[in-house]
Amino acid sequence: MSETTAREPSARDRRRWARYLVDERAEAAVYRHLAARREGEEREILLALAEAERRHEQHWLDLLGTEPATLPRASTSTRLLGWMARRFGSIFVLALAQNAEGRSPYDDDPFATPAMRADEKIHREVVRGLAARGRRRLSGTFRAAVFGANDGLVSNLALVMGIGATGVGAQFVLFSGVAGLLAGALSMGAGEFVSVRSQRELLEATEPSNYADEVLPDLDIDANELALVYRTRGMSPEDALARARTVVETARAADRSLPYRRPDEEAPSEHEVVGGAFAAASSSFLFFASGAIIPVLPWIFGLSGWVAVVVALALVGIALMSTGAMVGLLSGGPPLRRAVRQLAIGFGAAAVTYVLGLVFGVSAG
Template structure:
């Protein structure tokens, strides 16, 4: 059935309700993109405004399709309202990642009432937002990455440690001491490991970065274009690209032009020790926060088993949160990632509890 035939046919109550929901969501999504655009500049702002215009066109389509049945404005879906809140108050990578996930769940694909053009638009919007979200993720510091994974590690490792000791039958005070020891040992280990990892990576990059004034050597040493081309090929350029680049450098030298093209194709210089210290500090603090949660009930003076149950509840909530955040940042639906994080974390804790109980029975 053509679009004109669809329009001439009186819609059912179910269709009217669905179209009104589409109308409300398209209006809200346009507002989300405009809110995000207010916090961006340059090409990102222009892209977001164009997406907002596209959503407004979709809104107009459903308004015309409803005609006399448009009714009073209705609220958009809860998820779309949440996106609007994030875009208005934060405008962060979280909003873009959630929008990417929302755009990927295209309701028009399986709806015969929706034209193919709008369904295709929404699929394309998902790819556009994916690109914008990727930009934002790339701008995220290594410190934030270390914080997210540090918190996860702290939660799981110390919860497993505390429950393992609980299973062995030790007293609340002994469990508390063990938990604090696990927090400190793990936090220092994570911080030191993150520092060494990032610092070593930076040193490897620094070893590959040419000296900033190395291009001046070209006119001072016995080197020809072919040998210079080998330098560029060693940095990953194709043979033709390397020869063209070398010829251009020598042409510039012959004209007395100082060029820094000798550094072309080299790795980007690293941030040095400051980035390593930032990552280490973020990892240390995040691990400490995560590892602190399982010992809260013991700090409050609860007895061993009730404190252990309370710790499991607190850790479960925290695992759901961190798993959801990880899912959002990856542009995936947060609920499955939160559930996966919960199952993995509680699984590790359960295994250590059983092993602790078995060990306690042996030595008891």
């Protein structure tokens, strides 16, 4: 009997242990599936987590004495996590695993050891660290996708709600929605193109060049202004002078110029981080359009009046809550809270324009 127990276990306790057993077994499988899709350090970390879950599984098996003939099913969330890990192995699975590790029931269970409680809390931080790598890789693209799609959803919903509230015909609402889609998507694409192109041009202006390479042999070895170049790039006066003398001496000895860029300035260009202007513009156009088309769908399919309004609100509500939940999932926060926040912001904007549309509609009448 475990030394952590303070009383005799009941039939209810044994049922709970069996549930813990299958959950720990399923969580270990999740980490092994994720490890199979990775290499190097990440693979080793995931396999170590799987081994820790196996130890927890063994604890409950020892308390039970033997594996029960009939085991309960793992929790729905754990089974969903396992299904996703087998098929995707993405950042979303790690984000879900992080949330799952944060919901450990061992804090209040007298049969769980202090080491197991500590393990579960540490596991959450380990998974958070693994997920952070994926979040950093995904952050730029994901930000653009969420921002573009939500901008399209909210702005076009607000537009069609406001236009529809004035009492105009369904064809006019449809035309306004399509016009808003095209205008917004083109504006997003053009803005992203200008933004990325401008950033690339600024980066180009900061990169070292070979403008003065050919005159290096003619520099005075003592009054060496090349040292000033290195000082502008962050080197100390002593290191800058030593580097400048080396470059000039080498250039003279070889009777040719030696590039005066430091080795660390030969690193991959930051342009790779910024990306291409055309790619950024086209993705922003598509992300915005994918969101902006949703509020217009009811009118595209021939609906009108209150029916079209209700269907549009339902479709946009689902899309807003989905993107909000996804943001919450990836950030490690509560998905439902993020979903409701996103819904409130979108519907709040639509409500304002709808009221304005009613006012203008009444005034025009």
